[in-house]
Amino acid sequence: MPVPLYQAKAEFFRMLGHPVRIRVLELLQDGPMPVRDLLTNIEVERSNLSQQLAVLRRSGIVTSVREADTVVYSLAGPDVAELLGAARRILTELITGQQDLLDELRAAQPADTLSRADLSRAGLSRAGLSGTR
Amino acid sequence: MPVPLYQAKAEFFRMLGHPVRIRVLELLQDGPMPVRDLLTNIEVERSNLSQQLAVLRRSGIVTSVREADTVVYSLAGPDVAELLGAARRILTELITGQQDLLDELRAAQPADTLSRADLSRAGLSRAGLSGTR
DNA sequence: TGCCGAATTGAAGATTTCTTCAATTGCTGC
DNA sequence: GCAGCAATTGAAGAAATCTTCAATTCGGCA
Numbered sequence: 556m557p558v559p560l561y562q563a564k565a566e567f568f569r570m571l572g573h574p575v576r577i578r579v580l581e582l583l584q585d586g587p588m589p590v591r592d593l594l595t596n597i598e599v600e601r602s603n604l605s606q607q608l609a610v611l612r613r614s615g616i617v618t619s620v621r622e623a624d625t626v627v628y629s630l631a632g633p634d635v636a637e638l639l640g641a642a643r644r645i646l647t648e649l650i651t652g653q654q655d656l657l658d659e660l661r662a663a664q665p666a667d668t669l670s671r672a673d674l675s676r677a678g679l680s681r682a683g684l685s686g687t688r
Numbered sequence: 689m690p691v692p693l694y695q696a697k698a699e700f701f702r703m704l705g706h707p708v709r710i711r712v713l714e715l716l717q718d719g720p721m722p723v724r725d726l727l728t729n730i731e732v733e734r735s736n737l738s739q740q741l742a743v744l745r746r747s748g749i750v751t752s753v754r755e756a757d758t759v760v761y762s763l764a765g766p767d768v769a770e771l772l773g774a775a776r777r778i779l780t781e782l783i784t785g786q787q788d789l790l791d792e793l794r795a796a797q798p799a800d801t802l803s804r805a806d807l808s809r810a811g812l813s814r815a816g817l818s819g820t821r
Numbered sequence: 822t823g824c825c826g827a828a829t830t831g832a833a834g835a836t837t838t839c840t841t842c843a844a845t846t847g848c849t850g851c
Numbered sequence: 852g853c854a855g856c857a858a859t860t861g862a863a864g865a866a867a868t869c870t871t872c873a874a875t876t877c878g879g880c881a
Contacts (some may be wrong), residue, residue: 562707564707589827603871606869627825634783642700645700650799723857736839741858
């Protein structure tokens with residue numbers, strides 16, 4: 556009895572939902588890389604990195620091979636760049652969209668009279684994506 | 689002081705990491721839809737759906753407009769389909785990849801002699817993406 | 822064999838996210 | 852105004868994920 560597709564998709568996105576795991580995938584886009592190098596590029600404890608690598612391995616999006624005294628990781632498939640690209644496109648779209656709206660609001664009235672409703676329209680009533688500024 | 693981009697990306701993917709939220713985005717790809725209809729298409733309690741819609745709204749990926757006694761949701765931008773498409777591509781790639789590997793293993797030796805190492809190579813030693821069969 | 826560094830694993834506590842319920846808001850029609 | 856339906860909100864307990872530490876595995880080398 557197969558798991559519904561939308562649930563597999565959700566799991567997949569959750570697998571991507573961690574800063575360290577994103578960094579790893581980005582670094583691996585330039586080619587295979589040993590754990591040692593990942594470690595120098597990402598600011599994180601060794602065992603924490605291992606935990607995140609284990610998550611990526613379990614999902615199948617990366618593979619690892621032992622070479623002498625180091626372990627080398629690679630992307631399992633070619634489509635990862637495309638995915639991260641699409642994500643960045645949407646992300647910048649969201650961010651600039653909200654910025655534009657805020658600019659409009661500021662132009663239309665003094666900054667200190669922005670109403671709760673205005674902020675709400677801009678998607679900022681409670682912290683949205685925290686990188687949006 | 690802006691939040692690092694990879695953190696914003698991680699938040700973005702986490703925002704997508706829920707079955708109900710995925711369903712909503714898929715349904716909205718065909719055009720705006722009132723909450724009422726979302727509710728008949730997705731098997732979930734009304735207030736739970738509201739919570740998930742709130743998450744999507746906060747991130748800015750959807751917008752809502754009140755029309756008479758109903759609320760209508762729409763996608764905020766055009767790139768969502770592309771993102772979900774890329775995700776599905778990778779997902780099927782991962783799934784068929786693992787299936788192929790398993791098939792190879794089964795062909796090479798009786799099923800009941802698969803070693804832990806074999807399963808591990810196939811990314812299945814501990815439950816991977818649960819939809820992978 | 823025994824030791825060393827590299828990497829992974831298991832487990833525990835802290836943090837975050839999910840689900841659910843009751844209460845609330847907004848609109849329509851009586 | 853107020854009764855009734857649609858949708859959202861706040862809050863609390865349950866469940867999942869993160870971080871960290873100690874212990875373990877694996878290969879290389881004296």
